[in-house]
Each structure stands twice: as C-alpha cells, then as structure tokens.
Amino acid sequence: AQKITQTQPGMFVQEKEAVTLDCTYDTSDPSYGLFWYKQPSSGEMIFLIYQGSYDQQNATEGRYSLNFQKARKSANLVISASQLGDSAMYFCAMRDVRGTALIFGKGTTLSVSS
Amino acid sequence: DTGVSQNPRHKITKRGQNVTFRCDPISEHNRLYWYRQTLGQGPEFLTYFQNEAQLEKSRLLSDRFSAERPKGSFSTLEIQRTEQGDSAMYLCASSLIPSHSYEQYFGPGTRLTVT
Numbered sequence: 001a002q003k004i005t006q007t008q009p010g011m012f013v014q015e016k017e018a019v020t021l022d023c024t025y026d027t028s029d030p031s032y033g034l035f036w037y038k039q040p041s042s043g044e045m046i047f048l049i050y051q052g053s054y055d056q057q058n059a060t061e062g063r064y065s066l067n068f069q070k071a072r073k074s075a076n077l078v079i080s081a082s083q084l085g086d087s088a089m090y091f092c093a094m095r096d097v098r099g100t101a102l103i104f105g106k107g108t109t110l111s112v113s114s
Numbered sequence: 115d116t117g118v119s120q121n122p123r124h125k126i127t128k129r130g131q132n133v134t135f136r137c138d139p140i141s142e143h144n145r146l147y148w149y150r151q152t153l154g155q156g157p158e159f160l161t162y163f164q165n166e167a168q169l170e171k172s173r174l175l176s177d178r179f180s181a182e183r184p185k186g187s188f189s190t191l192e193i194q195r196t197e198q199g200d201s202a203m204y205l206c207a208s209s210l211i212p213s214h215s216y217e218q219y220f221g222p223g224t225r226l227t228v229t
Contacts, residue, residue: 033215043203045220091156095216100170104156
C-alpha cells in the first residue's frame with residue numbers, strides 16, 4: 001500500500017537559515033508524483049512544489065527545493081532563507097496509483113523565530 | 115481566478131442534525147475532491163468528481179455522507195444525523211486534468227464542530 005512518512009513532528013529554525021523537512025514514501029508503482037503543501041493556521045492548504053518519479057532533475061520553486069532520492073524513497077523539502085511567514089504545518093503527499101486522491105503524511109510543524 | 119472557495123467556514127451543530135457544505139472550485143477545473151482532516155493528521159480523501167460524475171468514494175464516506183456536483187461546477191457535501199466523530203475540517207480541492215502534475219488546489223476548509 002502507498003504510504004507517506006514524516007518523522008519530524010516539529011522543527012525550529014531562525015530567520016534566514018535553511019531548513020530541511022523530511023519525507024519518505026512507499027509505493028510499488030513505478031510512476032508516481034510527490035507534492036509538498038503548506039498549511040498556515042488559517043487552514044488553507046497551499047501547493048508548494050511537485051516532483052514526478054521520472055523527472056530527471058530535482059524540482060525547485062523559488063526558495064523551495066525538493067531533494068529527491070529515488071533509491072532511498074525520500075523527497076525532502078528544503079526551504080532556503082527562512083522567513084517568519086514560513087511558520088506553518090507542512091505536508092508531504094503522494095498521488096495515488098489511480099492518479100486521483102492525494103495520500104498525505106502527518107505533517108511537520110515549522111516554527112521560524114527572529 | 116479567485117481560487118477555491120468554501121462556505122461556511124465554520125459550522126457548529128448538535129448531534130443528530132444535518133449539515134451541508136458548499137465548495138466552488140476554480141472555474142476551469144474539471145475535477146473536484148473532498149477531504150477530511152482531523153486534528154494532528156493530514157487530510158484524508160473522501161470522494162471526487164470529474165465534471166458532474168462522482169467517480170470514486172472512499173470507505174470513509176459512510177451512508178450518512180452524500181456529495182453532489184449537479185452541473186459540474188460547485189459541489190455540496192451533506193452529512194446526515196451528525197455524530198461527534200464527524201467533527202473535523204472538511205477540505206475541498208480542484209484540479210485540471212490532464213496536466214503535468216495533477217496538482218490539487220485547496221479551499222480554506224469548513225470546520226465542523228458537533229456538540
């Protein structure tokens with residue numbers, strides 16, 4: 001069965017520092033997609049970045065990059081130059097084998113301090 | 115493009131009452147999804163529509179839950195005879211298929227509290 005594991009319940013970082021949020025996944029499907037979402041206290045899930053299993057390069061979107069290690073089945077999110085507004089819950093997710101539902105991990109709470 | 119909207123944002127109801135939530139997706143999106151999120155957990159898939167057809171329902175969607183998307187635009191999620199265990203955030207998302215990543219765009223959610 002497909003599964004997403006996020007082992008860090010909480011992470012703390014100072015402004016302007018980089019932080020890595022861990023995500024490992026399990027699937028037997030050779031074709032899959034991995035996503036990261038940010039959920040501020042307001043509740044809305046904000047799409048950050050996507051990595052396809054066949055993409056040759058690691059995805060980047062502004063200050064976000066995805067460290068994709070296929071053999072280790074990991075898809076860690078790297079946030080460079082953290083900002084106070086980055087404080088939120090972060091979820092790693094995988095598209096299911098039918099390409100419909102997203103399967104989410106339990107999330108990591110990121111706290112950025114000044 | 116105003117994004118995905120959901121109404122109401124908060125709903126408090128007494129056990130046994132019926133509630134209905136509405137979701138308006140991004141206008142050109144053909145897929146609409148419903149998820150439920152309980153405290154400390156990631157969202158869990160409930161059901162999805164492609165245009166007006168409901169193509170999949172999770173086993174989490176008991177007989178007391180029904181969802182519709184009558185004209186392929188907005189969707190409603192109704193819960194009949196609410197139970198305290200239904201207390202959760204109900205999230206709606208939409209996507210455009212086909213696309214490169216099939217990313218789903220989420221609304222702000224409806225937080226349901228059953229007393």
